Amino acid sequence: MNAGAKNVIWIGVGVALLLAAFVSPFASSAPDGLDRFAEDHGFAAKSTAPGAALWTHAPVKDYATPGVKNPKLATGVAGLAGALGTFVAAAGLARLLRGRKKSTGS
Amino acid sequence: MHIPDGFVSAPINIATYAVSAVALTIAVKKARRDLDEGAIPLLGVTAAFIFAAQMLNFPVAGGTSGHFLGAVMAGILLGPFNACLVLALVLVIQCLVFADGGLSALGSNIFNMGVVGGIVSTHLFYAIRALAPKTRVGFMVAAGVASWCSVVLASISCAFMLALSGTAPLRVALPAMAGVHALIGVGEALIASSVVGTLIAVRPDLVGAWRGERAAAGAES
Numbered sequence: 001m002n003a004g005a006k007n008v009i010w011i012g013v014g015v016a017l018l019l020a021a022f023v024s025p026f027a028s029s030a031p032d033g034l035d036r037f038a039e040d041h042g043f044a045a046k047s048t049a050p051g052a053a054l055w056t057h058a059p060v061k062d063y064a065t066p067g068v069k070n071p072k073l074a075t076g077v078a079g080l081a082g083a084l085g086t087f088v089a090a091a092g093l094a095r096l097l098r099g100r101k102k103s104t105g106s
Numbered sequence: 107m108h109i110p111d112g113f114v115s116a117p118i119n120i121a122t123y124a125v126s127a128v129a130l131t132i133a134v135k136k137a138r139r140d141l142d143e144g145a146i147p148l149l150g151v152t153a154a155f156i157f158a159a160q161m162l163n164f165p166v167a168g169g170t171s172g173h174f175l176g177a178v179m180a181g182i183l184l185g186p187f188n189a190c191l192v193l194a195l196v197l198v199i200q201c202l203v204f205a206d207g208g209l210s211a212l213g214s215n216i217f218n219m220g221v222v223g224g225i226v227s228t229h230l231f232y233a234i235r236a237l238a239p240k241t242r243v244g245f246m247v248a249a250g251v252a253s254w255c256s257v258v259l260a261s262i263s264c265a266f267m268l269a270l271s272g273t274a275p276l277r278v279a280l281p282a283m284a285g286v287h288a289l290i291g292v293g294e295a296l297i298a299s300s301v302v303g304t305l306i307a308v309r310p311d312l313v314g315a316w317r318g319e320r321a322a323a324g325a326e327s
Contacts, residue, residue: 091150
């Protein structure tokens with residue numbers, strides 16, 4: 001991959017981090033299509049029924065960073081960390097899958 | 107349309123876990139064979155962008171919101187199976203770290219967004235692309251149309267899961283889910299076609315589907 005393409009990748013990472021950190025706190029908090037349908041048709045409570053949840057140890061529930069009082073800041077911090085972590089995880093997965101194949105020219 | 111725990115029945119969740127596992131196994135095999143050095147950061151940035159964009163709910167009609175899915179966009183950049191892989195990874199992170207989408211429904215969510223949204227809809231993109239003019243604008247229009255279809259098809263799949271689970275009758279779930287996602291899909295189409303259009307203008311070599319058709323055109327002439 002040449003320098004120009006690398007620059008575009010890094011600009012993309014920058015855009016993703018900026019969106020996650022600074023725009024996400026101002027996103028619509030209205031229910032999404034599925035949640036809205038669940039509310040309108042009276043089955044929304046099924047998701048919070050006792051025993052429904054299989055995994056209850058999510059550290060950053062609903063994108064609100066624990067211990068941060070200001071809700072906008074809590075969302076922005078969660079977004080920034082999440083986008084950065086997702087970049088590292090996906091690039092790491094790709095590297096792992098590519099393995100030690102011979103380089104086909106850089 | 108991240109399905110939480112409790113909406114979809116165990117048999118449906120088990121079935122979709124199985125289908126998603128098969129799709130991901132194929133995706134991993136293909137990635138092992140085909141991924142090149144340049145795909146590593148591109149996969150990373152695509153996943154990060156999708157994660158970020160999925161936090162940005164925009165309002166649609168009547169107190170409802172929606173957000174970008176990014177499955178066809180990822181498919182155009184990386185190929186249909188890598189798109190499924192990226193969506194699955196984002197969904198796992200959202201589920202385990204952010205409690206967005208239930209762990210019991212993870213297989214269903216990967217099926218709707220990774221398999222239907224990524225694999226199926228990227229192939230739909232190829233079909234639509236073959237009909238569109240061989241220009242950048244033609245490519246963008248095909249990307250937009252396929253992206254709209256991806257969101258609507260994923261929502262239809264979700265409606266079938268709710269119906270088969272006995273959560274909501276199909277005659278109610280289908281029009282309700284497809285209707286609101288037809289609106290959300292317009293946002294999807296605009297974002298996906300803008301992103302691929304911009305990338306083709308600045309770095310066409312990063313857009314896998316565009317690179318592929320240029321190479322094919324070059325080989326013909």
